[in-house]
Amino acid sequence: xxxxxxxxxxxxxxxxxxxxxxxxxxxxxxxxxxxxxxxxxxxxxxxxxxxxxxxxxxxxxxxxxxxxxxxxxxxxxxxxxxxxxxxxxxxxxxxxxxxxxxxxxxxxxxxxxxxxxxxxxxxxxxxxxxxxxxxxxxxxxxxxxxxxxxxxxxxxxxxxxxxxxxxxxxxxxxxxxxxxxxxxxxxxxxxxxxxxxxxxxxxxxxxxxxxxxxxxxxxxxxxxxxxxxxxxxxxxxxxxxxxxxxxxxxxxxxxxxxxxxxxxxxxxxxxxxxxxxxxxxxxxxxxxxxxxxxxxxxxxxxxxxxxxxxxxxxxxxxxxxxxxxxxxxxxxxxxxxxxxxxxxxxxxxxxxxxxxxxxxxxxxxxxxxxxxxxxxxxxxxxxxxxxxxxxxxxxxxxxxx
Amino acid sequence: xxxxxxxxxxxxxxxxxxxxxxxxxxxxxxxxxxxxxxxxxxxxxxxxxxxxxxxxxxxxxxxxxxxxxxxxxxxxxxxxxxxxxxxxxxxxxxxxxxxxxxxxxxxxxxxxxxxxxxxxxxxxxxxxxxxxxxxxxxxxxxxxxxxxxxxxxxxxxxxxxxxxxxxxxxxxxxxxxxxxxxxxxxxxxxxxxxxxxxxxxxxxxxxxxxxxxxxxxxxxxxxxxxxxxxxxxxxxxxxxxxxxxxxxxxxxxxxxxxxxxxxxxxxxxxxxxxxxxxxxxxxxxxxxxxxxxxxxxxxxxxxxxxxxxxxxxxxxxxxxxxxxxxxxxxxxxxxxxxxxxxxxxxxxxxxxxxxxxxxxxxxxxxxxxxxxxxxxxxxxxxxxxxxxxxxxxxxxxxxxxxxxxxxxxxxxxxxxxxxxxxxxxxxxxxxxxxxxxxxxxxxxxxxxx
Ligand SMILES: Cc1cc2nc3c(=O)[nH]c(=O)nc-3n(C[C@H](O)[C@H](O)[C@H](O)COP(=O)(O)OP(=O)(O)OC[C@H]3O[C@@H](n4cnc5c(N)ncnc54)[C@H](O)[C@@H]3O)c2cc1C
Ligand SMILES: Cc1cc2nc3c(=O)[nH]c(=O)nc-3n(C[C@H](O)[C@H](O)[C@H](O)COP(=O)(O)O)c2cc1C
Numbered sequence: 001x002x003x004x005x006x007x008x009x010x011x012x013x014x015x016x017x018x019x020x021x022x023x024x025x026x027x028x029x030x031x032x033x034x035x036x037x038x039x040x041x042x043x044x045x046x047x048x049x050x051x052x053x054x055x056x057x058x059x060x061x062x063x064x065x066x067x068x069x070x071x072x073x074x075x076x077x078x079x080x081x082x083x084x085x086x087x088x089x090x091x092x093x094x095x096x097x098x099x100x101x102x103x104x105x106x107x108x109x110x111x112x113x114x115x116x117x118x119x120x121x122x123x124x125x126x127x128x129x130x131x132x133x134x135x136x137x138x139x140x141x142x143x144x145x146x147x148x149x150x151x152x153x154x155x156x157x158x159x160x161x162x163x164x165x166x167x168x169x170x171x172x173x174x175x176x177x178x179x180x181x182x183x184x185x186x187x188x189x190x191x192x193x194x195x196x197x198x199x200x201x202x203x204x205x206x207x208x209x210x211x212x213x214x215x216x217x218x219x220x221x222x223x224x225x226x227x228x229x230x231x232x233x234x235x236x237x238x239x240x241x242x243x244x245x246x247x248x249x250x251x252x253x254x255x256x257x258x259x260x261x262x263x264x265x266x267x268x269x270x271x272x273x274x275x276x277x278x279x280x281x282x283x284x285x286x287x288x289x290x291x292x293x294x295x296x297x298x299x300x301x302x303x304x305x306x307x308x309x310x311x312x313x314x315x316x317x318x319x320x321x322x323x324x325x326x327x328x329x330x331x332x333x334x335x336x337x338x339x340x341x342x343x344x345x346x347x348x349x350x351x352x353x354x355x356x357x358x359x360x361x362x363x364x365x366x367x368x369x370x371x372x373x374x375x376x377x378x379x380x381x382x383x384x385x386x387x388x389x390x391x392x393x394x395x396x397x398x399x400x401x
Numbered sequence: 402x403x404x405x406x407x408x409x410x411x412x413x414x415x416x417x418x419x420x421x422x423x424x425x426x427x428x429x430x431x432x433x434x435x436x437x438x439x440x441x442x443x444x445x446x447x448x449x450x451x452x453x454x455x456x457x458x459x460x461x462x463x464x465x466x467x468x469x470x471x472x473x474x475x476x477x478x479x480x481x482x483x484x485x486x487x488x489x490x491x492x493x494x495x496x497x498x499x500x501x502x503x504x505x506x507x508x509x510x511x512x513x514x515x516x517x518x519x520x521x522x523x524x525x526x527x528x529x530x531x532x533x534x535x536x537x538x539x540x541x542x543x544x545x546x547x548x549x550x551x552x553x554x555x556x557x558x559x560x561x562x563x564x565x566x567x568x569x570x571x572x573x574x575x576x577x578x579x580x581x582x583x584x585x586x587x588x589x590x591x592x593x594x595x596x597x598x599x600x601x602x603x604x605x606x607x608x609x610x611x612x613x614x615x616x617x618x619x620x621x622x623x624x625x626x627x628x629x630x631x632x633x634x635x636x637x638x639x640x641x642x643x644x645x646x647x648x649x650x651x652x653x654x655x656x657x658x659x660x661x662x663x664x665x666x667x668x669x670x671x672x673x674x675x676x677x678x679x680x681x682x683x684x685x686x687x688x689x690x691x692x693x694x695x696x697x698x699x700x701x702x703x704x705x706x707x708x709x710x711x712x713x714x715x716x717x718x719x720x721x722x723x724x725x726x727x728x729x730x731x732x733x734x735x736x737x738x739x740x741x742x743x744x745x746x747x748x749x750x751x752x753x754x755x756x757x758x759x760x761x762x763x764x765x766x767x768x769x770x771x772x773x774x775x776x777x778x779x780x781x782x783x784x785x786x787x788x789x790x791x792x793x794x795x796x797x798x799x800x801x802x803x804x805x806x807x808x809x810x811x812x813x814x815x816x817x818x819x820x821x822x823x824x825x826x827x828x829x830x831x832x833x834x835x836x837x838x839x840x841x842x843x844x845x846x847x848x849x850x
Contacts, residue, residue: 263465263466264466264468265466265467287441287462288443290443290459291462293459293462294459294462294463294466294468294471297463297468297471297474297475298463298466298467298468298471300471301468301470301471302468305470388430389428389429389430
């Protein structure tokens, strides 16, 4: 078995798979079951000081059932935990006692400097391994000047992170960022300047998942009204992957990746673009803690096939291949090559090319598609829509330099 | 929810020309699409439907994330013969019958997915757990069919030193000498048998028949426990005159020769007597060996026929004829050869002890079915001599060895048994499950004594 252990902000994780701060980590009992299943770490759901009032509204979930696939994306209007610091302290103590080899992080959110610092001191005393600060919840909390209000302003981010870092005598501090900012590297730089130890990217995206066409009330419908929520799940993975890669290229700071990770393949991709910790929420809410079995086994088999002994060998491997658009080669010419043997004649490539491309595909008398190599620019749209595995490939254009 | 994936298969017209494997497996995109139909039930009913308890949702999830090797290994944790069982399991009667997706659309094609994973691994080389820390205890396994292999492998991983006695030259039991190649290619069976033997480091003594080449007493003296898995080897008599005529063949013998690759040729019409899976295999094999027509004679009706529906449909599609409610009364001689089978018509009376309606002969309905060859496929039993070898070994109905359900221990202390010899003829997956269960019980027994 390959070595899956990895360090993040100086904390050693037995494997990079960590439960994100969210409903799956809202009690010690749940986290204990996750640890039994094999999870390397967990970040307890965002907590606050006792005076912070948390009033939830139900129902709080709505899914994007894209083409009957259920949960392409998930919107929630959940807030931070209803369980205040007093209870979370107890959870930390119990979990660290029972599972000393696993990493227990705690997520916090405060309204003012004193709150942030009190939370840090109490969690440190309880024995937490690291602290994550939510500067990023996009719904509900910003109405009170919390959550993404901080994360969207690099100055506020730096100042708040400093308060937290000041109070943290022993444990590392990680700032959870929002993708809803013009330049996420500016937020990451602010964290770096504050002296905090790492960043976590990304929290959910502010969204409106859909509208009930009969009642005109958007989802989720809370007694006749709805509100904007936070969007998570497979649909946001490309955004998260971009954010992590952007930060990794620009700022020298440890990154915990979160957002749309469901499988070991997703996790491997985030490691390849520079993350050293991967967190999951929606996939766990969908399929349960047991998905850890495949996360670990799949990553292990992948490393074995790649001849790698440690998961650390993956970290950042793809970053050199990401360049500015202007640096991409203009001499690289490809054309679509359609395998007429495996083609099932659904005309999808033809339509996509005709109405969204360069009119380079024609149908012959047998309705088989044929590429006109002079017209084909090699945009790749046809290969993207083709439902047959490996039927359309992009090949170097003959005669091109 | 999408439609169930189907494997490509050779058309009945083409396939009956030879012994090439009929089903062609799923293409990668089919396998991935099928895997994403799985609902991943917690406490999944399909797992309970599998005699070996394969973690079906677990392996399908791995497959879905393209962790093909991880999927195959997870299956092999429960069933070392993953590729074999993916092909020969009556999945529609086991795991797939319980599938929750049935209520939405159609059951997940579990066997086809298992085959995809197992074949991916087969191509890269099967890796099975190796021998455990040596315990110094010795176990003898008699018979190297699925039950014996599963037991031997599990015992080896638990650290016991295992010797497998196999009467035949080639290990594998019915996997290499029974199930026809068009359903189970020899290469697949051999690769999995080899992987089991090589990974576990068990000693295999092939060409050694217990009771003939070595006595049971000697085996008992030289080992701390024994596992009996000799399968069935005894053809029960039909009790019909003329059974010894040339031209009257036993299905087991015919299938053994065909599986061994011997040149078996038939000419003209062939009758197959019986209605089980072995009869279906004999009929389809006869077609492939030159028979101009094959007719299956069965004394009850289609509803009572014990062959799996899939096997019956397979044979019928190839043009095998069925004469239901027909019982043979005499094999008729013609100049030393066979002229035909004399039969009577039957009708179904009251249910018998098996719960199926008993066939009653209709007087005056005698008629001749003219064939040069008749293949008798009416069931096999354990070799009756077995009970004589081990003093005190209790056998029940039809000569099957009686065992304790939980431990597979026979009436003789330290002697365990499993597979067809205890079931009277079941499935590969059941034989594997019993072999594995017995190994755990033997391990516990060895810790006790
Ligand atoms: C034609 C046919 C088709 C079948 N098709 C299917 C199918 O599609 N799916 C399915 O699940 N099952 C099928 N079966 C049933 C399946 O093959 C058996 O249930 C299974 O092989 C039983 O395993 P076993 O280990 O008990 O015995 P076997 O596979 O019979 O192996 C017993 C071994 O013991 C050896 N042996 C016997 N006596 C001695 C002795 N005295 N000393 C040393 N060695 C000895 C034999 O040579 C043999 O190798 C089929 C069976 C037949 C006959
Ligand atoms: C119902 C729900 C509640 C959440 N609560 C919190 C929270 O309290 N604190 C936090 O930092 N993130 C919270 N998140 C965000 C997740 O931790 C995570 O960043 C986000 O869901 C993206 O990851 P995913 O696609 O794996 O779900 C929540 C997400 C969901 C779906």
